Amino acid sequence: MTTASRGPIDPAAHLARLRERAPLIHNITNLVAMNPMANVLLALGASPAMVHAREEAAEFATLADALTVNIGTLSPQWVAAMEEAAEAARLAGKPWVLDPVAVGATAYRRAAGQRLLERRPTVIRGNASEILALEAGGAGGRGVDSSDPVEAAEQAAVALARRLDAVVAVTGEVDRVTDGRRLAHIPGGHALMPRVTTLGCALTGVVAAFLVGAEDPFAATVAALACYGEAGRQAGAVAAGPGSFAVAFLDALHALDSQQLSDLPPLEVTDAP
Amino acid sequence: MTTASRGPIDPAAHLARLRERAPLIHNITNLVAMNPMANVLLALGASPAMVHAREEAAEFATLADALTVNIGTLSPQWVAAMEEAAEAARLAGKPWVLDPVAVGATAYRRAAGQRLLERRPTVIRGNASEILALEAGGAGGRGVDSSDPVEAAEQAAVALARRLDAVVAVTGEVDRVTDGRRLAHIPGGHALMPRVTTLGCALTGVVAAFLVGAEDPFAATVAALACYGEAGRQAGAVAAGPGSFAVAFLDALHALDSQQLSDLPPLEVTDAP
Amino acid sequence: MTTASRGPIDPAAHLARLRERAPLIHNITNLVAMNPMANVLLALGASPAMVHAREEAAEFATLADALTVNIGTLSPQWVAAMEEAAEAARLAGKPWVLDPVAVGATAYRRAAGQRLLERRPTVIRGNASEILALEAGGAGGRGVDSSDPVEAAEQAAVALARRLDAVVAVTGEVDRVTDGRRLAHIPGGHALMPRVTTLGCALTGVVAAFLVGAEDPFAATVAALACYGEAGRQAGAVAAGPGSFAVAFLDALHALDSQQLSDLPPLEVTDAP
Incomplete structure (x- = not known):
């Protein structure tokens, strides 16, 4: 991991890198998310691929620029493919997000969840209930929607990041990102987002798409969330x-540009508690 | 089952209950429906979860407030999970819809279909061809779109409801709901609905979301269809x-409110033929 | 295969046939495409069904009017079902598209891919990288988006069509369709299409829906692409x-009509090189 810079994070520069590279993102994701995730990645300028068969997932992970693994809809064959793909990505030096x-x-x-943590994700992104459950190694949360506010998971996120040497992002009303040393708060988004x-x-x-070619996974994750939140804010204004x-x-x-992003208030990065 | 009330059914009161409870709805549904179903439930105010692995479906069914089982896209593992989840829901006293x-x-x-009927669904919702085939225990219908008008399935719906002590809803141009004693006709909707x-x-x-906390599953089902039809009518007016x-x-x-619903003509409930 | 007519192809006549027949299209397609594919077929006037369980895929293929097989998201059970359904469709004289x-x-x-080619698809539709890889019987392309321009695959398309006695469609900026003797170029569409x-x-x-009841699979494929491109052009004008x-x-x-289609420039059909 790189030096923990406290310098300003420029989302526009990260987005420009993504669009120039058009990275191929390999996703083993849940059946509900496949279509929206592909559309989001295409709209932003990346190239998504959904490949989950055990017969090809690890091979594909080495072809792609980054991998995501989402445990929303599981089955034994998929869990095996997730573990193998994550291992292949890690060995090939590709970033992967849990x-x-x-x-x-x-x-x-x-x-x-615990088995996948052993494959050392570059970034873990979840809601507050998920990050709390993951760090506790146990139960918590009932469905897929968070029953805890983001701030309740801040300490767990920092602890998880330190334990795994990973970036942890907790998303909700005001997102948190930490690598165990730094902590960023990212506002933005809109009240309708959890209703989609x-x-x-x-x-x-x-x-994952922002991680490709990034020197600092923490900064790339913060930039990704800032761009997403800004698009959400704009959409909420007209929906x-x-x-x-x-x-x-x-x-x-799709229309997000550097002008819109440079008008945002600077992103606040502090020392992790 | 409760007394078969002939009193007026107030969709707005049922919708208010749903929004207050935000019930967690466990769905084992087909791969085409997963995303729209989740979005419909979120828009209305419920919390959807899609969980179909045999390793966790029965456990999850006891956590959730209600279960739905949809046989649109099958596989042997899914059929087993459907049966186990339906059994778990039944034993836990949770409503489930086939x-x-x-x-x-x-x-x-x-x-x-026949094996799932043995798990005693609270409600069965299908199109006319499906209800006819289910009651006949045999063939009928070719694809997923109905080749029969709703009225042709009215007698089959009443017979099925009596035989299984369940509520049966036949949806199409004018929906029918029966519990074997009562019969409701619910107008509304729009000609574009079958094209989505x-x-x-x-x-x-x-x-399923309307059933949670409802005293009378027949009334809750009628209320659900009335709300859905009204939203369809409104959408059709601008699409x-x-x-x-x-x-x-x-x-x-998402915007449906008690004012809009109270402006609807009263729902007609008669004795089942 | 019918005589290779060089006469004009009238997309409006093909679309009218589709709408009159409302053919039942059996699709074994990838998990990302299922929902948009169903909506596209419904919007146009066909009746889609997604059936991939090995226990029923071959049986369903004989009930339906045409079959499509898409290898986007594979698993061993699905590959077996694809082969069996394609074989059933072929034996029943139903058109099928790979x-x-x-x-x-x-x-x-x-x-x-090679095993499915042995089941003799009526039409193969892919992007340039896919058609090149299929004809070469080997590697090529990295993800699901084409890394080659359409024209680079023209020769491979003609060779593949001749070898398999099939129609081959290469889609991209300007689509190509060939049956090995004839070659059509179909303009239309919009730059946003690859972003969805x-x-x-x-x-x-x-x-597949255009093939049902068509005398000439080449002409039906050209007509399908012309209609699709025109709808894309119209959508792009307002999106x-x-x-x-x-x-x-x-x-x-959904709104596409014969007037709009008859205003298009005539489709150019030449001898295949």
């Missing part, structure tokens, strides 16, 4: 409800 | 085609 | 980005 959907809800999920399914899952893909929000959000991601 | 997609089309579907995929499947989730209909429909579900 | 998504990317995909996921996969379903494009595209497919 999305521990509802990890505290059932014994099967808890076990899958799998926008959090799709964000996991966006984080009449969750249906039109989803449409406007894709349009906003 | 959606017998294209049940008459193949031998595999017919067998799966899996709106019927998503309605099955809505019925230019099936694409904009789907967007406007989610917005309408 | 969509070789990312066929060159992994060994598993290359093997699946699985519009190519959905087009495979549209080709603000990929989100609103997807919505407008479904509306345009």
